[in-house]
Amino acid sequence: xxxxxxxxxxxxxxxxxxxxxxxxxxxxxxxxxxxxxxxxxxxxxxxxxxxxxxxxxxxxxxxxxxxxxxxxxxxxxxxxxxxxxxxxxxxxxxxxxxxxxxxxxxxxxxxxxxxxxxxxxxxxxxxxxxxxxxxxxxxxxxxxxxxxxxxxxxxxxxxxxxxxxxxxxxxxxxxxxxxxxxxxxxxxxxxxxxxxxxxxxxxxxxxxxxxxxxxxxxxxxxxxxxxxxxxxxxxxxxxxxxxxxxxxxxxxxxxxxxxxxxxxxxxxxxxxxxxxxxxxxxxxxxxxxxxxxxxxxxxxxxxxxxxxxxxxxxxxxxxxxxxxxxxxxxxxxxxxxxxxx
Numbered sequence: 001x002x003x004x005x006x007x008x009x010x011x012x013x014x015x016x017x018x019x020x021x022x023x024x025x026x027x028x029x030x031x032x033x034x035x036x037x038x039x040x041x042x043x044x045x046x047x048x049x050x051x052x053x054x055x056x057x058x059x060x061x062x063x064x065x066x067x068x069x070x071x072x073x074x075x076x077x078x079x080x081x082x083x084x085x086x087x088x089x090x091x092x093x094x095x096x097x098x099x100x101x102x103x104x105x106x107x108x109x110x111x112x113x114x115x116x117x118x119x120x121x122x123x124x125x126x127x128x129x130x131x132x133x134x135x136x137x138x139x140x141x142x143x144x145x146x147x148x149x150x151x152x153x154x155x156x157x158x159x160x161x162x163x164x165x166x167x168x169x170x171x172x173x174x175x176x177x178x179x180x181x182x183x184x185x186x187x188x189x190x191x192x193x194x195x196x197x198x199x200x201x202x203x204x205x206x207x208x209x210x211x212x213x214x215x216x217x218x219x220x221x222x223x224x225x226x227x228x229x230x231x232x233x234x235x236x237x238x239x240x241x242x243x244x245x246x247x248x249x250x251x252x253x254x255x256x257x258x259x260x261x262x263x264x265x266x267x268x269x270x271x272x273x274x275x276x277x278x279x280x281x282x283x284x285x286x287x288x289x290x291x292x293x294x295x296x297x298x299x300x301x302x303x304x305x306x307x308x309x310x311x312x313x314x315x316x317x318x319x320x321x322x323x324x325x326x327x328x329x330x331x332x333x334x335x336x337x338x339x340x341x
Contacts, residue, residue, distance in 0.1 A: 033088035048073035083111035093118035140277040148283030160269040169261035178253040267292040283307035
């Protein structure tokens with residue numbers, strides 16, 4: 001959507017939040033710790049295909065065996081797969097779990113390297129064995145980077161807010177010479193054509209516009225000032241792609257400018273208490289938070305904030321759905337270290 005936008009607050013609401021822009025579907029079979037590692041590895045291995053809860057074929061029985069995470073890539077033009085297994089046990093992962101995972105991967109010929117991740121670390125025996133077997137064993141460690149630690153302190157105790165928008169009014173500016181002798185009525189049945197052939201209901205078009213990143217950001221950045229004072233706003237925009245209104249008699253007329261009024265409902269989470277750790281030398285902060293997106297779903301969402309190369313920060317939100325697989329929503333930190341979406 002290419003539009004020029006001017007936002008005018010009528011009576012509004014927001015605070016420390018995230019703007020989401022893409023969802024990725026993930027299986028529901030995994031646990032929270034596995035989801036955390038999956039999100040991190042998707043960020044770390046950008047040139048590879050990272051999948052969760054994948055099934056690979058056993059070399060002896062031909063049966064399917066589930067692997068927590070697979071990292072698919074190529075070496076000299078040949079496919080290779082890193083198999084990752086995760087455990088969130090409160091005690092350190094011992095030699096029995098280690099041997100079971102290594103044997104499991106030995107029976108899966110597609111796996112070329114094994115990585116084991118334990119939330120609580122490993123016993124000394126596991127570290128010694130893994131070194132000889134060329135198995136990589138990793139864990140979450142205490143964050144020791146001052147810059148990262150200071151950043152996490154700033155975003156600590158923030159909240160997430162989910163906004164649901166509804167169109168309550170709309171006015172349009174048309175070319176006078178195009179509307180002579182035409183009956184112009186705006187209602188729920190009104191339609192527009194975007195470009196040459198994309199036809200939408202006017203209400204659907206306006207709902208799409210308000211979800212665009214630029215509009216959402218403009219509204220959310222004002223949220224701390226207007227929270228609790230209003231739940232409506234007005235904005236106007238000039239379509240940069242040819243957009244036409246279809247009149248009652250079927251004639252197409254160009255839209256020069258559109259002004260719309262929206263109301264919204266804000267659902268805000270409680271304060272988020274981030275666990276501050278590191279993994280593979282990079283800062284990682286994560287927390288569970290109540291589901292403010294899917295009503296009636298009491299399964300908590302998972303917020304993951306992780307450090308990238310050159311200090312860049314990525315934020316992801318794992319959202320359980322009422323039905324089907326979970327999804328990962330990429331987020332962007334806005335304002336004074338507050339998450340908005």
